[in-house]
Amino acid sequence: MGALRRHAVAWITRGEPADARRITLTRRRIYILPTRAGYGFGLILIVMLLGATNYSNSMAFALTFLLGSLGANAMWQTHRNLLRLEVIVEGVAPVFAGQQASLRVALRNPGRQDRPGIRLRTEKQVPRVIDVPAQGHAELDIPLSAPRRGLHPIGRLRVDSQFPLGLFEAWSWPAYTTDLLVYPKPADPAPPPPFGVASGGKGAPVRGEGDEFAGLRKYQAGDTPGRVAWKAVARTGRWMTREFEANRSDDRWLRWDDLGAYGIEQRLSILCRWVLDAHREGAPYGLELPGQVLTPAASEAHRHACLKALALYAIPSRGAA
Numbered sequence: 001m002g003a004l005r006r007h008a009v010a011w012i013t014r015g016e017p018a019d020a021r022r023i024t025l026t027r028r029r030i031y032i033l034p035t036r037a038g039y040g041f042g043l044i045l046i047v048m049l050l051g052a053t054n055y056s057n058s059m060a061f062a063l064t065f066l067l068g069s070l071g072a073n074a075m076w077q078t079h080r081n082l083l084r085l086e087v088i089v090e091g092v093a094p095v096f097a098g099q100q101a102s103l104r105v106a107l108r109n110p111g112r113q114d115r116p117g118i119r120l121r122t123e124k125q126v127p128r129v130i131d132v133p134a135q136g137h138a139e140l141d142i143p144l145s146a147p148r149r150g151l152h153p154i155g156r157l158r159v160d161s162q163f164p165l166g167l168f169e170a171w172s173w174p175a176y177t178t179d180l181l182v183y184p185k186p187a188d189p190a191p192p193p194p195f196g197v198a199s200g201g202k203g204a205p206v207r208g209e210g211d212e213f214a215g216l217r218k219y220q221a222g223d224t225p226g227r228v229a230w231k232a233v234a235r236t237g238r239w240m241t242r243e244f245e246a247n248r249s250d251d252r253w254l255r256w257d258d259l260g261a262y263g264i265e266q267r268l269s270i271l272c273r274w275v276l277d278a279h280r281e282g283a284p285y286g287l288e289l290p291g292q293v294l295t296p297a298a299s300e301a302h303r304h305a306c307l308k309a310l311a312l313y314a315i316p317s318r319g320a321a
Contacts, residue, residue: 018175025085025159029172032079038167041071071167078168081115081161085132087174092144092154094181094307096272101144101180103154108137117163123156146182149268149311154178183272183307184265190273194258216240224282224298251296252278252285254306268310275310279303289313 023029034042045068052060086108095101103122109115109132119127122142132138144154153176160171216229219239229240254274259267271287278285279298286296287306294306 018177020177021090022086022088023174023176025082025087025172025174027083029174030079030082030170031172032075032168032170035162035166035169037165038071041067041167045071071165074165075168077164078161078170081118081163082159082170082172084110085115085118085159086110087120087157087159089154089157089176089178090139092178092180094183094304094311095146096183097146097149097185099146101146101182103142103144103180104139105142105157106137106139107132109134111135115161115163117161119158119160121158122154123158127158127160144180146180149182149184150315151312152180152182154180181308181311183311184268186273186276187266187269188273190270193252193254193274193278217243224279224300227282227298252283253288253296254278254285255288256290257288264314268313272307272310275303275306 045064048060048064048067051057052064088106088108090104090106092101092103105120107115107118107120107130112134114134115132117129118132119129120140120142121127122144125143128140128142130138130140142157146152156173156175158171158173160169162169216232217240219228219241223241227241229242232238232240254271256267256271259270262270275285275287279302282298284296284298285306287294287309289309292309294302294309
C-alpha cells in the first residue's frame, strides 16, 4: 500500500518542479476532497433534499440549501487556507547513523488573514499542527530518521488543512532537492589508531600543524579553541591563533589499509571514531581512503570533510546510478 501511494503521489504531482528551499502553494499544487465527515454531510443533504421534494416543504428546502451553502463556503475556506502559503526548508544538519535528524521548516503567510490548523509531515510520520499568523511566519522541526550512512533526499513534505469545519481536506506535496547527510556510526569501542607517516615519506616543515611553536597569526573561522592564544587575546583584545611547525612525518594519518581485518562498514565506523577522537584532541590528522586522501588539518571544516568522505564512501552519485 505504501508503494502504491508513492506511485500515485508521483503521478499526480509529475508536473510540479522540485526546489532546493522555497515553494509557494499555488492553485495547481493544491488538491481538495471531502473527508469522511464531508461525505456524511453530503449524504445527509441528499436525504434532506429528497424529503423536502417528497413533502413539498419549503422550510426543508430552505434548511437544505442553507446547509449546502455552508458546506460550499467551508470548501472555499479550506482551499484558501493553503493558497499562496510559502513552505521554506531552512536546512538539516548532518547526523550519525542511528540518530534522529531535525528538519527545520518555516511557513510564511503573505495574506492578511491567519492560517490556523496547518498540518505538516513527511510521508511516514504523524502530522505536526501549527498556526501561521497573518503576514507572519511560523517555524517547526520535523524529525527525520537516519538509519544508515549516505546522502538521503528529504523528498516530499505533505502540507494539509481541514479548517474550518473538517468537511474537506486540502493538501499539497511540495518536493525538495535538499539532502540529509548521514555520517557512519562511530565504533564504540574502537581499536587504537596506529598513527604513521604518509605514503610520501618525510616532507618539508608545515606551519600550523606541528608541535613546535612558530608564532601567532590572525584567528580564522574553524580554528579549534585549543589553538587560540588566550593570553594574547587578553593583552591586545585581538583574536590570535598559535601556529606550530613540524615535519609531515610527524602528522597523524588515519588509514583505510590499517584496518584490513575488518569489513567495509566496520572500517568506516572505526575511522569515524578515530576522526572524532583526533579532532577532540586538537591535533592535525589526515585521512587515507582508497582513491581519496585528505591532507592533515585540525579545523572544523576538515572534520566535516573527513566525515563526509566516510559517509559517501563507495556510494555512487545519483548521476552515475
